[in-house]
Amino acid sequence: MNIIVLVKQTFDTEEKIVVEQGTVNEDGVKFVINPYDEYAVEQAIQIRDDAGGKVTVVSVGPERAAEALRTALAMGADEAVLIHDDRIGHDEQAVAAALHAFIAQEQYDIILGGNFSVDNGAGQVAVRLAKMLGIPHTSSITKLDIAAGKAVVHRDAEGDLEVVELPLPALFTAQQGLNEPRYPSLQGIMKAKKKPFRELSLDDLNLDVGAVAARTARTELQLPPARQAGKIISGEPAAQAQELFRLLRTEAKVI
Numbered sequence: 001m002n003i004i005v006l007v008k009q010t011f012d013t014e015e016k017i018v019v020e021q022g023t024v025n026e027d028g029v030k031f032v033i034n035p036y037d038e039y040a041v042e043q044a045i046q047i048r049d050d051a052g053g054k055v056t057v058v059s060v061g062p063e064r065a066a067e068a069l070r071t072a073l074a075m076g077a078d079e080a081v082l083i084h085d086d087r088i089g090h091d092e093q094a095v096a097a098a099l100h101a102f103i104a105q106e107q108y109d110i111i112l113g114g115n116f117s118v119d120n121g122a123g124q125v126a127v128r129l130a131k132m133l134g135i136p137h138t139s140s141i142t143k144l145d146i147a148a149g150k151a152v153v154h155r156d157a158e159g160d161l162e163v164v165e166l167p168l169p170a171l172f173t174a175q176q177g178l179n180e181p182r183y184p185s186l187q188g189i190m191k192a193k194k195k196p197f198r199e200l201s202l203d204d205l206n207l208d209v210g211a212v213a214a215r216t217a218r219t220e221l222q223l224p225p226a227r228q229a230g231k232i233i234s235g236e237p238a239a240q241a242q243e244l245f246r247l248l249r250t251e252a253k254v255i
């Protein structure tokens with residue numbers, strides 16, 4: 001079973017976001033594997049351990065994204081590919097096109113990605129890639145069973161559960177609950193240093209700059225307004241309810 005996992009390196013959600021001149025300041029910031037992609041890596045390792053085969057992790061991003069790929073190798077992935085080229089545009093279409101150029105040349109049974117990335121929140125790259133490859137996909141999965149060339153998945157349909165059966169090769173995006181990602185062991189970290197790690201540019205992929213041009217542009221980026229202090233209503237419950245009603249009507253103007 002050949003499994004490709006899409007790994008995006010994202011801002012650690014614990015970090016404080018500072019916006020300067022329309023961009024997020026990255027100085028001294030800790031970067032991690034997108035948490036949803038950790039579920040994808042874990043699932044791929046489990047399938048490989050059961051069925052044999054190979055797990056390849058691939059990322060499109062700056063050189064620092066290599067750290068995320070090395071973490072995935074230390075978890076147990078077999079090889080890594082970093083597609084790194086400043087000419088690749090910064091939107092979901094451009095990233096999906098770059099991933100497509102690499103993956104279309106590979107042998108694969110399963111592609112796993114994250115449900116969405118915690119920085120952009122788009123949930124588009126993986127499903128655009130499935131469309132470009134012409135393969136079926138199911139997003140937001142919480143269970144994946146593979147048997148006889150088919151996959152049966154549970155899909156989180158915004159609170160409801162869908163059970164979907166589809167033929168392989170297919171692409172899935174991981175939702176929280178799919179598994180419990182392992183931490184890299186010391187032995188895993190040492191082994192990762194010797195695993196194959198390829199760096200590819202547009203020239204290696206025979207890709208024209210136009211194919212990976214962004215089709216969207218961000219016009220503005222700003223932090224949400226700071227939260228106002230809360231208000232505590234005291235007194236007997238009946239008086240509190242009356243005061244709450246008055247405030248909702250006269251100040252918040254929501255009723």
Ligand SMILES: Cc1cc2nc3c(=O)[nH]c(=O)nc-3n(C[C@H](O)[C@H](O)[C@H](O)COP(=O)(O)OP(=O)(O)OC[C@H]3O[C@@H](n4cnc5c(N)ncnc54)[C@H](O)[C@@H]3O)c2cc1C
Binds near residue numbers: 007036115126
């Ligand atoms: C269930 C759901 C409901 C939503 N509802 C709303 C709504 O009501 N209103 C609204 O405005 N928005 C909504 N959104 C958000 C909207 O869809 C997002 O703004 C948008 O689609 C952003 O994509 P992304 O950055 O999250 O994901 P992507 O960036 O597309 O990431 C998805 C996955 O693709 C792979 N990937 C991404 N980048 C790379 C890379 N560079 N290299 C390798 N792999 C990569 C990773 O596996 C990643 O986990 C919703 C999203 C979801 C998932």
